[in-house]
Amino acid sequence: MxxxxxxxxxxxxxxxxxxxxxxxxxxxxxxxxxxxxxxxxxxxxxxxxxxxxxxxxxxxxxxxxxxxxxxxxxxxxxxxxxxxxxxxxxxxxxxxxLWTEDLLWAFMAGRVRPCELAQLHALLLGRGEHDPDDPKLIWDIVRRGPELHDEQVQAAFSGLDIDLNRxxxxxxxxxxxxxxxxxxxxxxxxxxxxxxxxxxxxxxxxxxxxxxxxxxxxxxxxxxxxxxxxxxxxxxxxxxxxxxxxxxxxxxxxxxxxxxxxxxxxxxxxxxxxxxxxxxxxxxxxxxxxxxxxxxxxxxxxxxxxxxxxxxxxxxxxxxxxxxxxxxxxxx
Incomplete structure (x- = not known):
């Protein structure tokens, strides 16, 4: 609210x-x-x-x-x-x-591209290559991501040069x-x-x-x-x-x-x-x-x-x- x-x-x-x-x-x-x-x-x-x-x-x-x-x-x-x-x-x-909510907003606002999201998914959740246009990718990260260690998350964002503007x-x-x-x-x-x-x-x-x-x-x-x-x-x-x-x-x-x-x-x-x-x-x-x-x-x-x-x-x-x-x- x-x-x-x-x-x-x-x-x-x-x-x-x-x-x-x-x-x-x-x-x-x-x-x-x-x-x-x-x-x-x-x-x-x-x-x-x-x-x-x-x-x-x-x-x-x-x-x-x-x-x-x-x-x-x-x-x-x-x-x-x-x-x-x-x-x-x-x-x-x-x-x-939560960083997952900032990511969701950034993705919906077009600040994170589908190809970047697919790379982020691979780095964080390690399930191989994905179709960048797969609408399930963002929700898989949002639902599974909160329990990941901060160091792993920060390293992934830094490596992809993604700024969530939190x-x-x-x-x-x-x-x-x-x-x-x-x-x-x-x-x-x-x-x-x-x-x-x-x-x-x-x-x-x-x-x-x-x-x-x-x-x-x-x-x-x-x-x-x-x-x-x-x-x-x-x-x-x-x-x-x-x-x-x-x-x-x-x-x-x-x-x-x-x-x-x-x-x-x-x-x-x-x-x-x-x-x-x-x-x-x-x-x-x-x-x-x-x-x-x-x-x-x-x-x-x-x-x-x-x-x-x-x-x-x-x-x-x-x-x-x-x-x-x-x-x-x-x-x-």
Whole structure:
């Protein structure tokens, strides 16, 4: 979530960035049509302790960007509602966002050519020659790259003379103090992996699951949150085996990128596996003007996973002016 005059706006990624004024209008819409619930409410429902109300909605953010504190929190307070922020533990306190996200922006903006991307893929992931026009190359790097060692990554970029023009101010990622402030303000914190590597591609799934719980519990438990026991899988990538491992590791809820409505039976969530619906600024405000009927359609006609009463989980996007380029690059 960003404001148009924020220096981070120019290199923000689509379709995961939403302008703050559009989010303000979304919250007005949500409050008019739904009961906005907390993560604790959802956990109580899946545990069978307390039913959720009809037409309920949970707001979530992924990654741990500082703009969640800068722009989202004031608007949540304005409307008297809460949200959940899922954080990758390795990015806490960083000035820069992940290099894979800077690379994705540079590629979509035409600053990194397809031939350079193919060479970078070979250097980093070592799978021989690739067709530079293969649209899967960029996503393979984005999903597998975060766990690579910094020295290997820097050597590859230097060897290819690629400059990502990374933004370090304003600071990109939440700090420990920021997270404590969010919790004290009623925002729940969840885990989003350790490195932000897709769990289906990770070389160490156990650490990707355990590290964020340990790091985040150390922060949030001193400020009123009982524990970190909800996981958002990075890149929305998971398998049934990964879900089982997450539950065995102590997580009570596993949020995915599946664009489906979760289902309730008599007010109780029937599965700990939760889909989410993106609030995509390209669709609900294509010219900068909020279109509530488009947002309504995306929520009301979303597919349903199981029978029962629908529970909608929405994840505001971080909006950028590179939406059309991103669409051509097959942003999922």
């Amino acid at each position: 960003l404001r148009h005059n924020d220096p981070r706006w120019e290199t923000a990624l689509s379709p995961w960035t939403l302008a703050d004024d559009i989010f303000d209008q979304c919250l007005t819409f949500f409050r008019s049509h739904y009961t906005i619930v907390t993560l604790d409410d959802v956990k109580a429902s899946v545990a069978g302790a307390r039913p959720l109300p009809p037409r309920c909605l949970l707001i979530t953010f992924d990654d741990g960007f500082a703009d969640n504190l800068d722009y989202a929190l004031p608007l949540l307070r304005k409307h008297g509602v809460f949200a959940t922020v899922f954080v990758s533990s390795d990015v806490i306190g960083r000035q820069e966002r 933004i370090t101010w304003p600071r990109q990622m939440l700090t420990r103090d920021d997270l404590a402030h969010l919790v004290a303000s009623g925002v729940s914190i969840g885990a989003h992996g350790k490195t932000h590597t897709a769990l289906t591609s990770s070389s160490d799934v156990a650490t990707e699951l355990s590290h964020p719980r340990a790091v985040l519990n150390d922060i949030v438990m001193a400020h009123g949150q009982s524990s970190v026991d909800a996981l958002s899988v990075p890149h929305g990538a998971y398998t049934p085996g990964i879900v089982d491992r997450a539950l065995a590791a102590g997580y009570e809820l596993v949020f995915t990128g599946d664009a489906v409505l979760s289902r309730l039976k008599n007010g109780f969530l029937v599965s700990p596996l939760v889909g989410r619906l993106d609030v995509d600024g390209r669709r609900i405000a294509p010219t900068g003007d909020f279109l509530p009927e488009v947002l309504a359609a995306s929520l009301f006609i979303a597919p349903q996973r199981q029978s029962g009463v629908a529970l909608r989980f929405v994840r505001p996007a971080r909006r950028s002016r590179f939406a059309n380029m991103a669409a051509r690059c097959n942003v999922p």
